Amino acid sequence: xxxxxxxxxxxxxxYYYPLWRTFFEELGAEVIVSSPSTKEVLARGLEKAxxxxxxxxxxxxxxxxxxxGKADFIFLPRIVSVRRREYICPKFLxxxxxxxxxxGLPPLLDVNINLYRDKKDSxxxxxxxGRLFTGNPLKIWSAYRRAVKTNKKYFRxxxxxxxxEEALAVLEKKVGKKPPLxxxxxxxxxxxxxxxxxxxxxxxxxxxxxxxxGAAVVTAEGLSGKTIRKxxxxxPKKLFWTLGQRLIGxxxxxxxxxxxxxxxxxxxxxxxxxxxxxxxxxxxxxxxGMPFLNITVxxxxxxxxxxxxxxxFMDMAGWKAGGRAACSIR
Amino acid sequence: xxxxxxxxxNLHISLxxxxxxxxxxxxxxxxxxxxxxxxxxxxxxxxxxxxxxxNLGNYIEASELGADTILMAGGCGPCRFGYYAQIQHAIxxxxxxxxxxxxxxxxxxxxxxxxxxxxxxxxxxxxxxxVQAIRFGCLKAMAADEIExxxxxKRPRERIPGSTDEAYRRALALIDGADTLKELAAARIKxxxxxxxxxxxxxRPVLKIGIIGEIYTLLDPFANHHIEKKLGELGAEIDRSIFxxxxxxxxxxxGLLKGMRSAKDACRAAHPYVRHFVxxxxxxxxxxxxxxxxxxxxxxxxxxxxxxxxEIIAETVLPDISTDYGIPVLTMIMxxxxxxxxxxxxxxxFTDLLARKKESKEATx
Numbered sequence: 001x002x003x004x005x006x007x008x009x010x011x012x013x014x015y016y017y018p019l020w021r022t023f024f025e026e027l028g029a030e031v032i033v034s035s036p037s038t039k040e041v042l043a044r045g046l047e048k049a050x051x052x053x054x055x056x057x058x059x060x061x062x063x064x065x066x067x068x069g070k071a072d073f074i075f076l077p078r079i080v081s082v083r084r085r086e087y088i089c090p091k092f093l094x095x096x097x098x099x100x101x102x103x104g105l106p107p108l109l110d111v112n113i114n115l116y117r118d119k120k121d122s123x124x125x126x127x128x129x130g131r132l133f134t135g136n137p138l139k140i141w142s143a144y145r146r147a148v149k150t151n152k153k154y155f156r157x158x159x160x161x162x163x164x165e166e167a168l169a170v171l172e173k174k175v176g177k178k179p180p181l182x183x184x185x186x187x188x189x190x191x192x193x194x195x196x197x198x199x200x201x202x203x204x205x206x207x208x209x210x211x212x213x214g215a216a217v218v219t220a221e222g223l224s225g226k227t228i229r230k231x232x233x234x235x236p237k238k239l240f241w242t243l244g245q246r247l248i249g250x251x252x253x254x255x256x257x258x259x260x261x262x263x264x265x266x267x268x269x270x271x272x273x274x275x276x277x278x279x280x281x282x283x284x285x286x287x288x289g290m291p292f293l294n295i296t297v298x299x300x301x302x303x304x305x306x307x308x309x310x311x312x313f314m315d316m317a318g319w320k321a322g323g324r325a326a327c328s329i330r
Numbered sequence: 331x332x333x334x335x336x337x338x339x340n341l342h343i344s345l346x347x348x349x350x351x352x353x354x355x356x357x358x359x360x361x362x363x364x365x366x367x368x369x370x371x372x373x374x375x376x377x378x379x380x381x382x383x384x385n386l387g388n389y390i391e392a393s394e395l396g397a398d399t400i401l402m403a404g405g406c407g408p409c410r411f412g413y414y415a416q417i418q419h420a421i422x423x424x425x426x427x428x429x430x431x432x433x434x435x436x437x438x439x440x441x442x443x444x445x446x447x448x449x450x451x452x453x454x455x456x457x458x459x460x461v462q463a464i465r466f467g468c469l470k471a472m473a474a475d476e477i478e479x480x481x482x483x484k485r486p487r488e489r490i491p492g493s494t495d496e497a498y499r500r501a502l503a504l505i506d507g508a509d510t511l512k513e514l515a516a517a518r519i520k521x522x523x524x525x526x527x528x529x530x531x532x533x534r535p536v537l538k539i540g541i542i543g544e545i546y547t548l549l550d551p552f553a554n555h556h557i558e559k560k561l562g563e564l565g566a567e568i569d570r571s572i573f574x575x576x577x578x579x580x581x582x583x584x585g586l587l588k589g590m591r592s593a594k595d596a597c598r599a600a601h602p603y604v605r606h607f608v609x610x611x612x613x614x615x616x617x618x619x620x621x622x623x624x625x626x627x628x629x630x631x632x633x634x635x636x637x638x639x640x641e642i643i644a645e646t647v648l649p650d651i652s653t654d655y656g657i658p659v660l661t662m663i664m665x666x667x668x669x670x671x672x673x674x675x676x677x678x679x680f681t682d683l684l685a686r687k688k689e690s691k692e693a694t695x
Contacts, residue, residue, distance in 0.1 A: 052642045052663065078606055085438075087408035090609035094643030097604045101650050112606065236416050238438065240407030267377070272410045272639040275377035276417055283420060296377075 002030050003133070006071025006106065008063035009034045011056060011092065012079055014164045014194040018171055019151035020075060023126065026143030027133040032071050034063040037201035041066055046299060048102055054268040055298050056195045057091050059202055061099070068105050075109045077125070081116035086242045089273055158221040163207060164198045186321055188215040188314075189254035191247055191281060192266030193274075202297060203266060204306045210264070213314045218260070220250030227253055235280070244277045251281040255288045262291040262317035264310075269298035291317040331355065333451065334397035336385035337362045339549035340474040341574060343506045345401070348467030350509075352455050357397035359388040362552040366391055371666045373421050379410070380553060380635035380665050381546040386418050393427050401451055404435025409610035409640055464582075466514070470505060472575040473518045477501045480525040482569065485562030486537075487530035495559065497524045537566040537629065537684050540622035542615045544634040544641050545572050547664050554633050554664060555673045561631070564681040569627075571596070571618035572611065596621060603647040612640030616647055623655035629684040630657060631677075636665035658683060 005024045007013060013033075021031045035041065037059055045062030067074050078096045081087050096110035109132070113125045123144060130140030150171070157167035169175050188210050196203050197219055210217050220228065228249030232239060239245045254260045263285055267274035278294065285292040293313040295306060334357040335345050342358050349356045360366070362384055369390045370383030389400055405412035415433045422429050432451055437443040452460050481498040488494045501521035508514040539561055547553045548570055561568050579587045580594075596617030597607065604616045619630055632648060634641035645661050652659045660680045662673065 050642060050646050052637070052645065080606065085406070087609070090408050090612060090639035090643060093408065093606055094604060094608040094612065094640075094646075097606070097608075098643060098646040101603075101647060236419070237413070240412055270377065270637045272379070272637060275375050275379075275637065276410050276413050279375040279378070279417060280420070283424070 002028050004030045004032050004070070004072045005109070006032045006034065006067035006074045008060055008067060008074070008076070009036060010060035010063040010199070011095075011195050012088075014198050016151060017168065018154040019147045022150040023130075023143050023147035024075070024133075026146055027130055027139065029133060032067065034066040034070075037062070037199050039201075042201070042299060049098075052270060053091065054271045055202055056193065056199075056268055056271075057095070058299060059199065060095070060195075061102075064099055064105065065102070071106050073109050074106050075129075078110055078112045078114075080112060080114035081242070082113065082122075083115055083242050084119060085116060085238075086240055086245070087116070088242060159224055161218065161222050163217075163219070164194065164221065186215055186261035186317065187257075187259050188217055188317070189251070189257075189260045189263045190217050190219045190266065191251045191254075191263060192219075193243055193247070193268065193271075194219075194221060196266055196268060196297060204297075204301065204303050206264070206266065206295075206306070206310070209307065209310055210314075213310065215262075215314065218254065220246045223250050223253060239277070241273050241277075244273045247273075247277045248280060252284060255284060255290055260290070261321045262293070262313060264293045264295065264313065266295045266297060269296050291320050331399050331453070332357050332397045333399045333401050334359055334389065334392035334395075335401045336388045337550065337552075338381075338546055339551065339574065340471070340478070340502065341549070343474050343502070344467040344471040344574070346506075347470045347508075348463045349401075349451075351463035351466050352452050352459060354451065354453065357392050357395050359392035359395070359397075362388065362550065367552075367666055373425055375417070377637055378417070379638055381411070381550075382414050382417070383666065384546075384550075384553060385414065386421060389418065389422060389429065390425075390427065393422075393429060397429070399430045399432060399451075401432050401434070404433040406436055406438075407609065411610070466511065468575065468578055468582075469511070469514060470508075471578060473505045473514065473521065474502060475573045475575045476518070477505070477521045477525055478573070480522070482558065482562065483567055484525060484528045484530060485559070486565045486567050487532060487534055489529040489531050491563070493528050494525075494562070497528050500524055534565070535685075535688075537681060537688065538627045539566045539568045539681075539684070540571065540618065540627045540630045541568055541633065542571040542618045542622070542630055543611070543632045543644075544615075544638050545577065545611055547633045547635055548572050549574060553635070554662075555668065555670060557631065557633060557662065557673070557677070560674065560677050561681070564677060565685075566628075566681055569622070571614060571622075599624075603650060604643065608640045608643045610638065610640030612644045615641060615644040616651070619644075619648060619651045619657075619659070620655070623651060623657045627657065628688055629680065630659045631680070632659060632661045634661075634663060636663050658687070 007020055024031050041062035042059050044065045045058045049058045049061045064074060076096050076099060079088050079092050096108060100108060109129055111125050111128045115121050126144040127140055154167055154171055157170055190197055207217050228246055231252035232245045232249035234252060239248060254263060265278055265281055267278050282292060293309060332355045333349055337359055346356055346358055366387035367384060370387035374383040374386050402415055404415055415431050419431050432447050434447060477498060481494050484494040501524045504517040504521050508517040541548060558568055576590055579590050580592055593614050596614040599620040600613045600617035604613050607613045622630055632645060648659045
């Protein structure tokens with residue numbers, strides 16, 4: 001019987017799920033993803049996590065707990081860095097350590113993924129995990145190659161303007177490629193961490209809401225790494241967080257894009273990155289005169305508050321586009 | 331060029347000495363106060379951590395005194411401290427304060443970037459002079475740390491309440507006032523005598539508490555609401571996981587001075603709980619907790635600024651150390667809303683708990 005590998009539907013799942021899934025399946029394992037976020041998933045996470053930690057990590061706890069009893073192993077890599085001389089965030093660095101202390105979980109596959117020094121180290125991590133399944137290095141190599149290829153395809157779909165969920169559906173051949181939505185009512189740039197924006201539960205389905213208000217939504221995921229780096233390079237000093245760079249690069253890009261009529265920044269309460277990047281983005285947005293809405297989410301965020309503010313924001317952005325007002329709400 | 335720098339506990343003593351040694355015009359910002367904090371909170375990002383706000387307040391107050399250049403440290407992640415300078419620069423610019431920031435940090439491409447900045451601050455003084463100045467600053471840090479440690483021992487045992495604080499204040503002023511190596515050596519002896527002169531009652535039962543956490547809130551009494559003084563007065567002899575001179579030895583001299591406690595040991599001790607560095611001092615906090623527990627301390631107090639990412643990881647695993655070693659841990663999170671009374675109440679309750687635990691342990695053994 002093939003071992004079941006559980007992958008929590010949280011954090012960098014939204015970037016690397018196709019890669020992880022392909023890799024494990026090529027090695028003959030079965031991949032299980034935790035169920036989509038719900039109130040119960042979050043409640044289970046809240047039970048175990050400390051109060052001070054950010055919402056995305058709290059819900060990640062819930063997803064890990066959801067896999068207990070379903071999977072033989074939980075794949076929980078310690079993602080230190082995915083690019084030379086850049087980090088993810090301290091909480092990602094410590095994530096396997098704070099999960100390991102919870103009892104009653106299947107064994108963790110907590111390989112270090114650290115590309116801080118060298119890009120090639122990602123293959124080394126793949127070998128470390130692959131060895132648990134096969135002694136054949138060639139098989140690991142081909143699985144790794146195929147996994148990387150699939151993920152590249154996934155990124156290309158994202159760059160066509162698809163949201164991660166839509167791109168995954170295309171990848172799994174559930175649906176055909178759809179052309180991205182047309183903007184009847186202008187485009188809104190949605191800036192925030194992928195694991196907040198694309199989790200409809202913790203983002204209160206912000207993408208869907210904006211779309212139903214008639215706006216086309218673009219995110220950092222829709223931009224190529226090259227574009228993001230080009231715009232992020234305008235900072236006085238290179239930002240050492242990969243995700244922070246993505247947010248800054250995307251925000252700066254969309255601020256200069258004339259089809260974008262407003263920007264919504266979604267931050268997690270207590271997120272260290274957002275406290276820095278959010279400040280940089282808001283300053284620039286204000287200078288550029290772009291309608292700007294800052295939403296901070298935590299486990300107490302209420303749906304009504306979000307809807308009210310989104311509606312007000314859309315009205316404001318509409319007036320601004322019609323040349324009638326200029327302001328920003330927080 | 332009038333140079334200023336952020337406050338962090340007794341850091342100003344060393345930095346002032348170093349810069350004066352190079353005959354640079356120094357503006358020491360007014361001691362961090364409620365006003366400093368209000369300035370920082372007003373202009374700083376809401377969710378930034380307390381040190382960023384306090385430092386920002388320091389700069390604004392220093393600029394009122396005529397400073398135009400800020401000397402500060404930087405970093406390359408993953409703690410957000412590495413981006414403080416850029417954010418603070420943007421904020422200062424927006425409120426109309428054009429100040430030059432000179433950031434000393436690990437260079438991105440080549441060591442020459444760092445050396446150039448040092449040279450810029452030193453204004454053409456020779457490297458020999460610079461090395462001498464750094465040495466003088468470090469010796470001052472060591473002297474200040476020495477009397478601080480002595481005060482930690484004296485405070486819970488003092489016969490006359492407040493006599494340790496008085497001696498500590500005077501000793502620190504002596505160290506601060508020394509202008510040459512010779513004067514410093516003399517000041518050090520005098521400072522030792524001052525602290526030695528505090529009358530103590532050695533029979534008094536004293537608790538041992540280790541203070542661990544984030545470096546700024548550990549070292550800065552304003553940021554931690556004078557937690558060391560409060561614990562001392564409640565009858566606890568304390569030790570702190572980070573001292574300025576140890577940090578300097580670890581990070582500037584790469585552990586060259588032997589016989590000093592180093593962060594490496596702490597990281598090794600952290601291993602079963604946190605197996606990888608998590609930025610800032612997160613792993614050191616966990617390791618120090620283990621080391622204190624092993625060496626028989628009665629309790630631990632962790633302090634860190636609200637939203638500090640590395641310390642949150644440490645906070646998560648500290649209950650395990652508490653269970654494994656049977657040592658109570660109190661976590662205190664500091665921000666601009668932290669109230670004096672809340673801190674006092676919790677510290678009193680915590681020391682009561684430790685005293686009770688110690689009594690019953692001694693009674694049974």
